[in-house]
Amino acid sequence: xxxxxxxxxxxxxxxxxxxxxxxxxxxxxxxxxxxxxxxxxxxxxxxxxxxxxxxxxxxxxxxxxxxxxxxxxxxxxxxxxxxxxxxxxxxxxxxxxxxxxxxxxxxxx
Amino acid sequence: xxxxxxxxxxxxxxxxxxxxxxxxxxxxxxxxxxxxxxxxxxxxxxxxxxxxxxxxxxxxxxxxxxxxxxxxxxxxxxxxxxxxxxxxxxxxxxxxxxxxxxxxxxxxxxxx
Numbered sequence: 001x002x003x004x005x006x007x008x009x010x011x012x013x014x015x016x017x018x019x020x021x022x023x024x025x026x027x028x029x030x031x032x033x034x035x036x037x038x039x040x041x042x043x044x045x046x047x048x049x050x051x052x053x054x055x056x057x058x059x060x061x062x063x064x065x066x067x068x069x070x071x072x073x074x075x076x077x078x079x080x081x082x083x084x085x086x087x088x089x090x091x092x093x094x095x096x097x098x099x100x101x102x103x104x105x106x107x108x109x
Numbered sequence: 110x111x112x113x114x115x116x117x118x119x120x121x122x123x124x125x126x127x128x129x130x131x132x133x134x135x136x137x138x139x140x141x142x143x144x145x146x147x148x149x150x151x152x153x154x155x156x157x158x159x160x161x162x163x164x165x166x167x168x169x170x171x172x173x174x175x176x177x178x179x180x181x182x183x184x185x186x187x188x189x190x191x192x193x194x195x196x197x198x199x200x201x202x203x204x205x206x207x208x209x210x211x212x213x214x215x216x217x218x219x220x221x
Contacts (some may be wrong), residue, residue: 033209043113043199043212044152087151094159095140095206096167099151 003027004088009104012082018075020103022088025069031091033064035073037084038102055059076106078107111135113213115200122220130185130201130216140203141183142167142210143175145196152199158183159206165206190220 004064012018015048024033032051036044046054048062050071055062061074075082089099116131134141141158144152144167145152158177172194174186183202187194197217201210 004183032208041197041215044212046209047207048199093206094157095142096154096157096205098154098168101149101151
């Protein structure tokens with residue numbers, strides 16, 4: 001069973017920020033939170049990851065709550081090409097990740 | 110810069126046939142993984158390897174076998190294909206276990 005909980009779908013207007021939430025209440029202290037996305041049926045694409053602190057890269061920002069039980073992925077200016085399924089995952093030190101069904105983000109003009 | 114390469118991209122098998130899905134990476138990554146993805150679902154881990162000669166079971170290993178004789182290659186073997194193994198198979202690699210995984214484009218397998 002998936003260890004994360006995400007809304008099944010979300011809509012976002014083009015140019016607006018997309019905020020995708022994830023609950024991961026069973027995460028251990030040394031496990032990272034990773035975000036991936038999958039466009040159409042391509043292989044998942046890594047977006048960002050974090051442990052405790054908020055993180056930002058050229059694609060997105062990751063906000064992790066102080067208790068580490070939830071996080072939010074932020075796409076600051078969503079484009080049509082950001083339409084995809086977004087997965088929030090975490091796993092053991094061996095990298096054995098468990099993916100849930102993710103959130104289908106639809107960016108609309 | 111090839112990354113993770115999977116072959117074939119598509120395949121149709123008959124029940125009971127066997128085949129090997131190939132996966133190779135050119136990033137000198139230690140860790141490699143095999144996932145399957147059924148329609149409308151997330152990925153499920155089949156097997157993974159932390160280095161040449163070392164493999165371990167994931168969440169759904171039944172009906173599959175793997176080997177890791179080199180750092181670059183991690184083939185997945187189906188011995189007796191069953192309809193329940195119809196799926197899209199993704200191979201991935203990472204430098205170490207806790208680092209981001211790089212995925213291939215997948216192999217779409219249908220068993221009829």
